[in-house]
Amino acid sequence: MEHGAEAIKKQVRVYIAVFAALGTLTVVTVAVSYLHLPFHQALAVALFVATIKGSLVAAYFMHLVSEKKIIYAILILTVVFTLFLFYLPLWTVGSGLVAHVS
Amino acid sequence: MSALIKYIDKPHPVTGVTNSKLGIWCFIASEIMLFGGLFSAYVLLRSGSTTWPHAATVLNVPLATLNTLILITSSVTMVMAWASSALRDYNKFRMYLGLTVLLALAFLVIKGIEYGHKFEHHHFPKESIFFAIYFTMTGLHGLHVLGGIVVNSYFLLFGKRMWDEHPEQFTGRIEAAGLYWHFVDLVWIFLFPLLYLV
Numbered sequence: 001m002e003h004g005a006e007a008i009k010k011q012v013r014v015y016i017a018v019f020a021a022l023g024t025l026t027v028v029t030v031a032v033s034y035l036h037l038p039f040h041q042a043l044a045v046a047l048f049v050a051t052i053k054g055s056l057v058a059a060y061f062m063h064l065v066s067e068k069k070i071i072y073a074i075l076i077l078t079v080v081f082t083l084f085l086f087y088l089p090l091w092t093v094g095s096g097l098v099a100h101v102s
Numbered sequence: 103m104s105a106l107i108k109y110i111d112k113p114h115p116v117t118g119v120t121n122s123k124l125g126i127w128c129f130i131a132s133e134i135m136l137f138g139g140l141f142s143a144y145v146l147l148r149s150g151s152t153t154w155p156h157a158a159t160v161l162n163v164p165l166a167t168l169n170t171l172i173l174i175t176s177s178v179t180m181v182m183a184w185a186s187s188a189l190r191d192y193n194k195f196r197m198y199l200g201l202t203v204l205l206a207l208a209f210l211v212i213k214g215i216e217y218g219h220k221f222e223h224h225h226f227p228k229e230s231i232f233f234a235i236y237f238t239m240t241g242l243h244g245l246h247v248l249g250g251i252v253v254n255s256y257f258l259l260f261g262k263r264m265w266d267e268h269p270e271q272f273t274g275r276i277e278a279a280g281l282y283w284h285f286v287d288l289v290w291i292f293l294f295p296l297l298y299l300v
Contacts (some may be wrong), residue, residue: 008185015185019178023171030167033158033299046295053291061181061284068118071127078131082138089146 011060018060025053111270126278130285133246137289140239144296147231155232157298160225162216166298169212170290176205177287180254184280187273192265199258199276202283206251213244236297243293246286253279 029049037045059065064072108114109121117124148154157163183198220226220233227237257276264272 005189008188012182012185015178015181019174022174022177026167026170026174029295029299030163033163033295039300042300046300047292050292050295054288057177057284057288057291061177061287062281070117070119070124074127074131078134082134085135085138085142086145089142090149092146 014060018056021056022053025049111268111274120274122274122278123281126281130281133285137239137242140235140242141292141296144235144239147235151231155230157300160232161236161298162219163298165212165216166294169209170294172205172209172212173287173290176202176209177284179205180280180283184273184276187265187276190269192262195265195276196258199254203251203254203258206247206254209247210244210251213240213247239293239297243286243289246289250279250283250286253282 029046032045032049033042036042064075107121111120111122113119114121114124179198179201183195183202186192186194186198225233227234257272257279261272264275
């Protein structure tokens with residue numbers, strides 16, 4: 001990440017643009033929820049928009065667009081383990097190992 | 103005898119980043135795993151449940167939307183606080199960090215109002231799987247918001263000395279606090295649609 005005064009001033013303009021995008025996407029997410037789409041479609045849209053918002057925050061506010069390799073390495077490892085955490089319950093549900101709860 | 107921690111304001115020659123930044127990213131990685139476990143529990147419970155309430159009928163979507171916009175705004179003020187710190191503008195830095203703290207407090211107040219409505223209607227974690235996961239996830243997230251308020255308030259109230267004496271170290275600390283705060287925002291970005299909208 002560049003720390004020069006001019007570079008930071010340029011980044012500030014990007015932060016404002018990202019802020020506008022995040023606000024707009026939040027309104028879009030809520031508006032879509034009022035369409036009462038079927039569950040899987042609603043989930044897909046909600047997660048798609050949330051992923052875009054999350055990526056904007058991570059890339060620009062957390063400066064991941066210009067971060068060093070070691071930070072990416074830490075995050076890739078974390079994402080792999082997190083995906084495993086998600087796969088595990090889905091596998092148990094799919095294999096019928098988990099009874100229905102209410 | 104005191105131990106001096108090296109490379110807190112200069113990049114470590116091996117990693118290319120400051121130890122402070124490496125430390126906060128390792129912490130955030132552990133936090134991703136923590137919330138990842140809870141999101142995973144949400145998937146498991148929702149997939150295994152025979153009934154699941156339509157969130158809009160039991161939760162207050164307008165209040166949560168307002169809270170989402172508040173948290174997004176606080177993320178911008180936080181990154182602007184860091185930029186002001188890097189540009190050595192103390193007044194702007196204080197204004198943006200103060201706004202971040204105020205917005206975080208507003209988030210918690212609104213969350214408190216929302217919880218109050220739930221308790222008035224006798225909705226407690228023990229009532230159902232839905233409310234158990236709702237209170238657990240939003241409660242843990244709320245505690246993280248509280249943590250951010252404490253850290254940012256500390257820099258706001260007691261940061262002047264380090265600002266004057268060790269400016270680069272201070273900016274590094276604000277960057278680390280910012281990374282944590284943006285992570286808290288990021289978690290809410292996923293919590294909001296999953297709990298309130300689908």
